[in-house]
Amino acid sequence: MSTSQATEVLRLDAVTCVLGEGARRVTALDEVSLSLRQGELLAVMGPSGSGKSTLLNVMGLLLPPTSGTLTIHGEDASHLSRAEAARLRRTTLGFVFQHYNMLPSLTLAENVSIPLELDGSSPRSARVEADTALAEVGLEGLGERYPDEVSGGQVQRAAIARALVGPRSILLADEPTGALDTSTSDDVLRILRARVDDGAAGVLVTHEPRFAAWADRVIRMRDGHVFVEDDI
Ligand SMILES: Nc1ncnc2c1ncn2[C@@H]1O[C@H](COP(=O)(O)OP(=O)(O)O)[C@@H](O)[C@H]1O
């Protein structure tokens, strides 16, 4: 299926996001419009402060747009209640952040299970799905370990497992390879790419052209504006 025929999963229409107050007021996103399709990995590049994280936060329902429309799976997601946004975040969206917030007092498997349990899965079935997701990222058998008992790369993989667990259709990754060595970074990208090829859609913020090359499409941001770079 070519990208142009695939189902649109996420769309921004003239989304503006103003952050801060008074003299610190910044238009972090300025009338941004773009569309993301199933099976597509979109790379977002651009200098620090250009609005990349804000874009991801809006897409991930962590930050409401000041104006404009966010559409997720054909539904207007610009004005959801907190509870509705939280539910969509748990069931549809997967986040991989550079600072991945694995809870240190929970095992890797418990960390990965959290979104499922929050969404009403029994602990037992959540654990089965968590083990599957951990195996998918190469951490089979490490579910009982605590984050400080594995390497930084393994914690990052567990964070990816948590982002992937369950039927998530939109994966949002903000510089997920930032603190990782080369081979772990490649693994993280490979996992993301595989999940997208399997029917999800992904947005990857990265500074590195080498990683952007894994994407189907690259956009570049500057001062809250999006520039279409090319279709690879
Ligand atoms: N919570 C906030 N309050 C005020 N300004 C913010 C806030 N978060 C980000 N900004 C500003 O918004 C702009 C875009 O930031 P960000 O989206 O984090 O950029 P990037 O991820 O590309 O580095 C920057 O000018 C930044 O200083």
Ligand SMILES: [Mg+2]
């Ligand atoms: Mg950022």
